[in-house]
Amino acid sequence: xxxxxxxxxxxxxxxxxxxxxxxxxxxxxxxxxxxxxxxxxxxxxxxxxxxxxxxxxxxxxxxxxxxxxxxxxxxxxxxxxxxxxxxxxxxxxxxxxxxxxxxxxxxxxxxxxxxxxxxxxxxxxxxxxxxxxxxxxxxxxxxxxxxxxxxxxxxxxxxxxxxxxxxxxxxxxxxxxxxxxxxxxxxxxxxxxxxxxxxxxxxxxxxxxxxxxxxxxxxxxxxxxxxxxxxxxxxxxxxxxxxxxx
Numbered sequence: 001x002x003x004x005x006x007x008x009x010x011x012x013x014x015x016x017x018x019x020x021x022x023x024x025x026x027x028x029x030x031x032x033x034x035x036x037x038x039x040x041x042x043x044x045x046x047x048x049x050x051x052x053x054x055x056x057x058x059x060x061x062x063x064x065x066x067x068x069x070x071x072x073x074x075x076x077x078x079x080x081x082x083x084x085x086x087x088x089x090x091x092x093x094x095x096x097x098x099x100x101x102x103x104x105x106x107x108x109x110x111x112x113x114x115x116x117x118x119x120x121x122x123x124x125x126x127x128x129x130x131x132x133x134x135x136x137x138x139x140x141x142x143x144x145x146x147x148x149x150x151x152x153x154x155x156x157x158x159x160x161x162x163x164x165x166x167x168x169x170x171x172x173x174x175x176x177x178x179x180x181x182x183x184x185x186x187x188x189x190x191x192x193x194x195x196x197x198x199x200x201x202x203x204x205x206x207x208x209x210x211x212x213x214x215x216x217x218x219x220x221x222x223x224x225x226x227x228x229x230x231x232x233x234x235x236x237x238x239x240x241x242x243x244x245x246x
Contacts, residue, residue: 004038005031005051006111013115058106059116061098065091066217075213076206078105083243190216196226200233211237 008031009023017024028045035041065071065080068091072081080101082088092099106112193215197208215222221240228236 001035001039001041001043002051003108003111004034005048006055006108006115008034009052010111010114055112056116059112061101062106062109063113063117064095065098065101072214072217073109074210075109076209078107078109079103081213187219188222193222196222197237200230200237203234203237207238207241210241214240 009027012018012023012027012030017027028048031048032043032045035043062073062080066073070083070087071091073079074081082102088102092102190212194212197203197212197215200208203211215225225233225236
């Protein structure tokens with residue numbers, strides 16, 4: 001059921017059917033129908049929402065682990081890879097909620113990444129301090145009859161307003177700059193990595209998949225592979241797999 005459910009959400013994710021307030025209603029309708037037609041099960045929207053929250057939790061925990069040095073993803077067995085138990089134990093000491101994921105099997109990881117990676121990348125910092133800053137209140141003007149200092153006081157009030165307007169303009173411009181997209185680092189597409197592995201002579205399929213799971217998570221490892229002569233690459237990959245207890 002999970003694969004059918006995620007396939008539907010991936011399809012609608014690619015169509016842009018996920019807005020700021022969540023998925024559009026017809027996405028849930030399509031998921032309910034697909035599960036009924038392909039699995040013979042009757043599920044509700046609430047059941048689907050509950051399951052999707054579980055996938056979200058998986059992504060939040062696992063992606064955080066994979067962002068650390070010494071970890072990878074085993075595409076064959078659908079679970080985390082780690083350089084050693086010591087690496088894992090040190091990580092869990094600071095992230096105890098991840099302890100149950102050491103040997104946990106999480107299927108359909110690629111689909112989960114497709115659906116949730118954008119949410120977690122943009123889920124924080126939606127507003128800047130400049131956007132939430134309170135507007136300045138207008139200064140009170142007190143009329144004083146027959147006062148020779150009145151023109152001077154009115155001039156000071158005008159200068160203050162102009163100064164505040166200038167500050168507001170600068171803050172607004174700074175806020176716009178903070179919303180400009182940052183240039184992302186170069187990431188080699190998975191298909192290019194797979195194509196490079198397929199060119200290595202006599203590399204077994206299982207070794208290829210294990211190396212693929214490591215290389216798609218580390219741009220530096222892939223670049224290191226491509227710098228080696230072709231007749232060195234198989235031995236290097238096998239050494240890398242053995243080092244990581246794959």
